[in-house]
Amino acid sequence: MKFDPVQSKYLISVHKPLMWVASGVFTLLVILFIIWNAFEYGRHVAGFDQGEYDQEIEILRQSLDEQTVKKESALRDNVRLSRGSDIQKDASSQISDSLSACEEATLKMKEELTFYHNIVTPRKSKREIQVNKVVMTRSGDGRFHYKVVLIQVGRHDSVQRGVIELSFQGRNSDGKEVRLDLPTVSLKKTGKRQKFGFKYFQNFEGGIKFPEGFEPLSMFVKAQPKSAKVPRVERVYAWGSLIAGGNEANVGQENNKIN
Numbered sequence: 001m002k003f004d005p006v007q008s009k010y011l012i013s014v015h016k017p018l019m020w021v022a023s024g025v026f027t028l029l030v031i032l033f034i035i036w037n038a039f040e041y042g043r044h045v046a047g048f049d050q051g052e053y054d055q056e057i058e059i060l061r062q063s064l065d066e067q068t069v070k071k072e073s074a075l076r077d078n079v080r081l082s083r084g085s086d087i088q089k090d091a092s093s094q095i096s097d098s099l100s101a102c103e104e105a106t107l108k109m110k111e112e113l114t115f116y117h118n119i120v121t122p123r124k125s126k127r128e129i130q131v132n133k134v135v136m137t138r139s140g141d142g143r144f145h146y147k148v149v150l151i152q153v154g155r156h157d158s159v160q161r162g163v164i165e166l167s168f169q170g171r172n173s174d175g176k177e178v179r180l181d182l183p184t185v186s187l188k189k190t191g192k193r194q195k196f197g198f199k200y201f202q203n204f205e206g207g208i209k210f211p212e213g214f215e216p217l218s219m220f221v222k223a224q225p226k227s228a229k230v231p232r233v234e235r236v237y238a239w240g241s242l243i244a245g246g247n248e249a250n251v252g253q254e255n256n257k258i259n
């Protein structure tokens with residue numbers, strides 16, 4: 001019995017992983033080297049100079065530092081000028097307030113001088129009563145404070161006595177004009193006629209408040225001396241002029257009637 005020989009084929013491979021890793025790293029380095037050389041070549045062809053680039057960066061950095069210093073200096077100057085402007089404004093405001101106060105004081109002194117001159121200077125003319133001053137000021141919450149000053153002009157050898165009446169004309173909420181006497185609007189109990197008795201002057205003061213919906217248009221002041229030899233005085237004042245103020249010696253005068 002004869003047997004044929006059996007032929008076997010085997011593939012023998014040698015595994016060297018370190019060599020494969022080394023080959024891969026080398027290949028990657030070669031590629032990076034080629035890329036870097038291409039980049040450098042491109043910059044060279046384009047005229048790029050690293051030294052000039054660094055120099056330009058340094059110049060820009062110095063310029064930025066200079067601009068920063070100038071900016072900080074400008075901010076400090078601005079703050080200083082702003083403070084100086086505020087001080088100047090405060091000084092100007094104080095001077096303006098002082099001038100206004102001086103002008104107001106001078107005006108009041110002139111008014112007082114005229115007032116006392118009128119009531120003290122003796123005259124040969126007949127005795128008369130005049131409404132020297134009417135002042136109306138707001139006191140809040142729809143309230144007003146009034147002041148009326150009566151004076152005697154001419155001779156002052158006797159005391160003048162009589163009554164004074166105050167009233168206010170305006171429109172109701174329905175548009176109808178009505179006149180309200182002082183007791184109707186006074187904050188304190190008072191009569192329609194208030195007595196006076198003075199040789200030189202007398203003040204009448206008080207607070208008033210109008211009914212809801214009432215629009216004041218004018219104020220009436222009527223002084224009736226007791227003596228028939230002294231004429232009665234009636235004056236009418238526009239409400240808008242009274243509220244606007246002005247010369248307190250003649251506030252809001254519309255007309256003057258002497259009967």
